[in-house]
Amino acid sequence: MPLGRTSAVALLGLTGEIVEVEADISSNLPGFVLIGLPDAALGEARDRVRAAATNTGCEFPARKVTVNLSPAALPKHGSGFDLAIALAILAADRLVNADSVASVVHLGELGLDGRLRPISGILPSTLAAARAGATTVMVPTGNADEAALVPGVRVVGVASLLEAAIWHGGEYTPVPVEPILRAAPMGAAGDNLDLSDIIGNDDAIEAIQVAAAGGHHMFLLGPPGAGKTMLATRLPGILPDLDADAALEVSCVRSLAGLPVGASLATRPPLEAPHHTATAASIVGGGSGVIRPGAAARANHGVLFLDEAPEFQRAVLDALRQPLESGLISIHRANSVAHFPGRFQLVLAANPCPCGQYGARDSECVCAPSARRRYLARLSGPLLDRIDIQLRVARITSATMRMADEKQRADTTTVRSRVVSARAATAERLGATPCALNSQVPGPWLRGPHARLGPSTTVSIDRALERGGLTMRGYDRVLRLAWTFADLDGAQRPTADHLGRALYLRKAISS
Ligand SMILES: Nc1ncnc2c1ncn2[C@@H]1O[C@H](COP(=O)(O)OP(=O)(O)OP(=O)(O)O)[C@@H](O)[C@H]1O
Ligand SMILES: [Mg+2]
Structure with a gap:
């Protein structure tokens, strides 16, 4: 036969x-x-x-x-x-x-x-x-x-x-059947979220623009209701459209995750916001049999938002270190290794203490100092080390709200086009290096001859370094952010003002 x-x-x-x-x-x-x-x-x-x-x-x-x-x-x-x-x-x-x-x-x-x-x-x-x-x-x-x-x-x-x-040429009588179809994809998450919904909070709005333009990871610290979730969910909206390769990669991951893909490739960056009870396997991927991509892989080329970050299991946060380092997620099995792309932008949000009120105006924190210290210590040093922007978000006051009506507020479309031109400026400048975004530039390059800034520019951070208020790693992060500020402003190189603003964006936890 x-x-x-x-x-x-x-x-x-x-x-x-x-x-x-x-x-x-x-x-x-x-x-x-x-x-x-x-x-x-x-x-x-x-x-x-x-x-x-x-x-x-x-x-x-x-x-x-x-x-x-x-x-x-x-x-x-x-x-x-x-x-x-x-x-x-x-x-x-x-x-x-x-x-x-x-x-x-x-x-x-x-x-x-x-x-x-x-x-x-x-x-x-x-x-x-x-x-x-x-x-x-x-x-x-x-x-x-x-x-x-x-x-x-x-x-x-x-x-x-x-x-x-x-x-295939079989001689059978056709019998029409109802085909089994899939649900059509829903619009991208956050489609209807506009940056102009945010009142006041100018620092925070500036911070997410910088995050978008430079691809910097971000940590938002603030009391409940300060608008951290609101800010983070508006970040994907101001990111540029996906290029052809990224669109294909994002759609492939969606397809493998069993999410509807539809008749066109994804063109907008995804947002993944897993709940803090999520397991490590659901974040990095896993499962018996077919290895499914987790939230981190689904956030590839987009934003991974961990709200209430200290509540996540330690194992989950630590599992993110590999993708943050290499942009790749590897899942090992006895007889195979599956790889997923994991180039996401991480946004962590946290309250300053378990009750959330520490440092907030008009309210009192009821946590013991030791509980307060332990709370944020759950975010491990190595993880926070990779996060360029660390910002305190304050609740807006009624005065800010009154004033806000008179002020022109930035909307998503305008900011997105600023981000696109800033990224183009970065790409041109970094053309000869393997990096495309300021967040990817290694420290030695930042301090090297191509990027050297005059001592009059760096005086503020040089002094902070001298006094011990800034570590070498922190120094590099400030430089990285300053370059993004310069690219957003269309400047050739960062000025002292850019460095000052960059220094401010990493004041949340330590100095
Ligand atoms: N700056 C702001 N402009 C407009 N609305 C705001 C602002 N800040 C907070 N809000 C309103 O307050 C609500 C709560 O904000 P959000 O959920 O972002 O707070 P949060 O900081 O994430 O709080 P939690 O720590 O409890 O998660 C929002 O839905 C929004 O309507
Ligand atoms: Mg929240």
């Missing part, structure tokens, strides 16, 4: 590899075996595929069916191999055109009724198939939009196994 062959895609993180699916039919006692390191969900494919074939009217032969997924050493997870397995078997029995089946990559899960269910990770899978040279990819109707985002491959959307078999 000849073999039936086709291919599917196994995903590990965002990288996909072509899996060859072979089916053999022999005249032994009827049975069905699946070999080639299938996990539990894939093992269930046996029963699902058989029932789907029977119920949709393309019955399998009553002989022994052996399906092999190779390369065997490649971990394979999930239910996306169903369609390929079913068609390989039909091809082995010559119920469909075997050459046609062999030339197409098949992705999709079958329901018991033979309909195809949309699966997560279609975008990275189709991309992997296209990169491996596939010309045609067959996917569930509910995923066809998403697969079609990949240029250079023909995407065939089918609603059921029967429809797929007929497409």
